[in-house]
Amino acid sequence: MPKQDQMIVGLDIGTSKIACVVAEVSMDGRLDVIGIGTHASRGLRKGVVVDIESTVESIRLAVEEAELMAGVEIKKVHVGIAGSHIRGHNTTGIIATRHGEVTAEDVQRVIENGSAMKLPDDRTFLHVMPQEYSIDDQDGIREPIGMSGVRLQAKIHLVTAAISSAHNIRKCCKRCGLEVSELVLEQVASSCAVLLQDEKDIGVVLVDIGGGTTDIAVFLDGAIQYTSVIPIGGDHLTNDLVVGLRTSAREADELKRKHGSCMLSDVGEHEEVQVPSVGGRDPRPMPRHIMAQILQPRVEELFDLITEELQCSGYHELVAAGIVLTGGCSLLSGMETLAEETFDMPVRIGTPQNVGGLADVVNSPAYATAVGLIQYSTDHHPVANRVRQRDPVVSSQPLWQRMRNWFGDAS
Numbered sequence: 001m002p003k004q005d006q007m008i009v010g011l012d013i014g015t016s017k018i019a020c021v022v023a024e025v026s027m028d029g030r031l032d033v034i035g036i037g038t039h040a041s042r043g044l045r046k047g048v049v050v051d052i053e054s055t056v057e058s059i060r061l062a063v064e065e066a067e068l069m070a071g072v073e074i075k076k077v078h079v080g081i082a083g084s085h086i087r088g089h090n091t092t093g094i095i096a097t098r099h100g101e102v103t104a105e106d107v108q109r110v111i112e113n114g115s116a117m118k119l120p121d122d123r124t125f126l127h128v129m130p131q132e133y134s135i136d137d138q139d140g141i142r143e144p145i146g147m148s149g150v151r152l153q154a155k156i157h158l159v160t161a162a163i164s165s166a167h168n169i170r171k172c173c174k175r176c177g178l179e180v181s182e183l184v185l186e187q188v189a190s191s192c193a194v195l196l197q198d199e200k201d202i203g204v205v206l207v208d209i210g211g212g213t214t215d216i217a218v219f220l221d222g223a224i225q226y227t228s229v230i231p232i233g234g235d236h237l238t239n240d241l242v243v244g245l246r247t248s249a250r251e252a253d254e255l256k257r258k259h260g261s262c263m264l265s266d267v268g269e270h271e272e273v274q275v276p277s278v279g280g281r282d283p284r285p286m287p288r289h290i291m292a293q294i295l296q297p298r299v300e301e302l303f304d305l306i307t308e309e310l311q312c313s314g315y316h317e318l319v320a321a322g323i324v325l326t327g328g329c330s331l332l333s334g335m336e337t338l339a340e341e342t343f344d345m346p347v348r349i350g351t352p353q354n355v356g357g358l359a360d361v362v363n364s365p366a367y368a369t370a371v372g373l374i375q376y377s378t379d380h381h382p383v384a385n386r387v388r389q390r391d392p393v394v395s396s397q398p399l400w401q402r403m404r405n406w407f408g409d410a411s
């Protein structure tokens with residue numbers, strides 16, 4: 001059985017499903033998935049908890065399933081957060097170095113300088129992510145420590161969240177007996193699971209289309225440049241089918257997964273699907289292209305909103321690696337083709353990479369956030385550090401964690 005400090009648990013509290021993934025992490029950083037639990041999510045709307053009791057129940061069931069499979073007791077979890085309350089900003093910090101050479105302390109000070117802003121009382125910092133540093137007139141530096149210079153500048157991406165939303169997530173976890181190790185923006189987590197370093201270097205847009213939200217993150221020069229959340233996801237497609245096909249939400253979701261397509265031109269004229277009726281009436285045959293006629297405009301509308309976001313980000317022309325679609329809704333038939341046509345960029349569907357163990361079970365875009373939470377945690381708190389943290393003399397907390405402590409954690 002893995003020890004608690006060799007085990008990492010990602011808990012994705014999504015609008016459609018709660019996914020709990022347990023991984024064992026070896027000293028060299030390799031991750032083996034040893035347990036997975038999923039349960040339909042009942043208490044969220046558009047990525048935000050709106051019903052604590054139902055959310056607690058769904059989390060409990062997903063966590064119990066993962067515990068049974070992994071044969072461990074789960075105490076701490078890394079949890080995703082999303083919703084339209086999330087805001088991303090870019091800022092700059094500038095300081096004079098103390099010794100003519102950049103030290104770790106200078107880096108802390110410049111980040112502190114760049115993020116020193118008064119937030120409204122109802123908001124909290126979620127992430128403080130350095131993008132790049134400049135020393136004197138030299139810019140584009142990723143690792144400044146040890147370099148000579150007198151003026152250190154840092155470009156920083158800050159992500160803030162509504163305190164109430166962060167509190168509600170923590171409250172739900174606490175009610176299930178779980179301690180939240182950290183809250184991570186969902187697209188930041190998903191990006192750890194599905195993006196390649198090369199893509200982040202040359203510019204890429206991660207688009208995680210879930211049930212209630214579409215989460216966007218733009219990467220360039222290896223760093224996150226822009227984040228935003230659109231409060232539309234796969235559930236909107238399901239609702240359109242409920243109205244258009246006159247069937248229940250459960251049946252509409254099932255039909256969408258099995259027979260839905262957002263490329264009308266891919267659907268044969270004579271293909272038929274059986275649509276279950278409500279009120280005990282017999283199922284009705286319906287041409288499959290009617291579903292595509294409903295789904296395609298809705299997906300196009302979502303893609304238009306994504307284009308607007310990219311234009312507003314200023315990175316629209318700079319993402320040479322194009323778009324990586326992930327999240328459960330990216331599995332809708334025709335998504336990749338329609339996205340390529342609409343955005344006029346390379347598009348691929350991203351599934352979680354670089355995990356072993358039960359990798360086959362989590363090999364779906366729907367698990368990008370849950371697996372990414374684990375990878376985010378190992379990237380930011382390597383196992384060697386976890387073991388060292390027990391030694392009170394060594395401060396092994398990574399810089400960003402210390403930053404969050406200075407500014408007040410999302411708790």
Ligand SMILES: Nc1ncnc2c1ncn2[C@@H]1O[C@H](COP(=O)(O)OP(=O)(O)OP(=O)(O)O)[C@@H](O)[C@H]1O
Nearest residue numbers: 014015016017210211212213234235328329331332
């Ligand atoms: N094979 C499929 N084809 C089409 N749609 C699918 C498929 N599988 C899942 N979906 C849709 O994906 C959505 C759920 O995606 P996901 O599991 O990523 O959401 P979530 O993480 O719970 O939600 P969010 O991130 O928005 O809070 C649902 O609308 C579901 O109908």
Ligand SMILES: [Mg+2]
Nearest residue numbers: 014210327369
């Ligand atoms: Mg999600």
